[in-house]
Amino acid sequence: MSIKPDIRIQAEDFDIKAEIEKLTQGRTDIGAVVTFSGLCRGEGDTLSALELEHYPGMAEAEITRIAEQAMKRFGLLGMTAIHRYGKIKPSENIVLVIATSPHRQASFDGANFLMDFLKTRAPFWKKNHLVDGDDGGWVDAKDADDNALGKWEK
């Protein structure tokens, strides 16, 4: 059974419960579901919103490619990734990743792996909008995110 990852890039928010149900409904082979939700932080109430820009087409293709890699590498039974674009306010959702598998470690590793690659390899860019009305500039790429990829090298 080869199941394709479900990858969506959308402006709308997502419903984590409905997304889990899509992956698990009617199945009795799944023992472990790990979800990761990335939320917009307020940075000590200085941030009014993040604006997320993406490269349509390539964003879906890259995340699909990485998710397929994760499913194969960790033996996942299903994987969903939803990445939002547009203006997102503090405490709102930015990204959702779900990994399902028979046993827990594969689901943890699959979701963690996808997030590490998504942070540095998926064509999204974040701009800060500040509470005081200033353009807070584009978010710099973090070395820590690049370094996080190292843990997946065999």
Next chain:
Amino acid sequence: MSIKPDIRIQAEDFDIKAEIEKLTQGRTDIGAVVTFSGLCRGEGDTLSALELEHYPGMAEAEITRIAEQAMKRFGLLGMTAIHRYGKIKPSENIVLVIATSPHRQASFDGANFLMDFLKTRAPFWKKNHLVDGDDGGWVDAKDADDNALGKWEK
């Protein structure tokens, strides 16, 4: 700010969306939410149900103790663990763990750590009920679960 983990042992199912909201609502310091749900597997349609027995009082106390350790060790902003008892059918929920933090790795590690300890240190026991009506016996403890604890040794 010291936040207590929210630990519940109950027969009822849980609502993962509502549980996430309890931890995140009105907060803008959380950037990462990881959830783990453990589901009952059908074992190739041979299992009709799992029956979960626990040691009331000690179960709550042990999970609280481990969750407090996880919150401190990984710098979590919040943690919820709900473990069900009683009869649970294939594809139904057994356990939920949620970890929240500013950045993703802490949430992944916190939820993973709690699950590894919960598997081997929380006083719960699983009995198999088989489709053919047989008593499938008590589930044996797995060496793999004991070994999984090794990765958290400093």
Next chain:
Amino acid sequence: MTIKLVYFAWLRERFGMGEEQVDLPESVKSISDLFDWFETRGEEFEAVMEHRKIIQVAIDQEHVQDSGTLIGDAKEIAIFPPMTGG
């Protein structure tokens, strides 16, 4: 000394009870002594005690790793197989 003993999972099934109040003999000071005494309590107890190496113990709801641990003035001792939660 009267103490509450609590059993779980297959120990509970084998003993045919979830808990009991017992008067421990004076000679039972440690968990190891308790297990020795169990072996004198009849066939089912003897059979379960064949697994004493894997059997786990909590004294007043706290895990005890060392069978030499003294029972002291504990109110409740739980005896159970390795845990399989999660």
Next chain:
Amino acid sequence: MTIKLVYFAWLRERFGMGEEQVDLPESVKSISDLFDWFETRGEEFEAVMEHRKIIQVAIDQEHVQDSGTLIGDAKEIAIFPPMTGG
């Protein structure tokens, strides 16, 4: 050769456009040639090219790591800063 160039994030802002159709000079064979040519296209392009070491490229929506990569008969080249998704 006419090709579509696509810009994102602060490159898009600095160039004042998200995309353009350009006729590449014959001499532009590789990504590195493309960047050299950019430097001749005026102040804003020159300023952006000061960051050419960190600037990333996708040819027909596929990442390219090596600036020596040939453009060939690509239809779309995207140029953007390091990604910050997730």
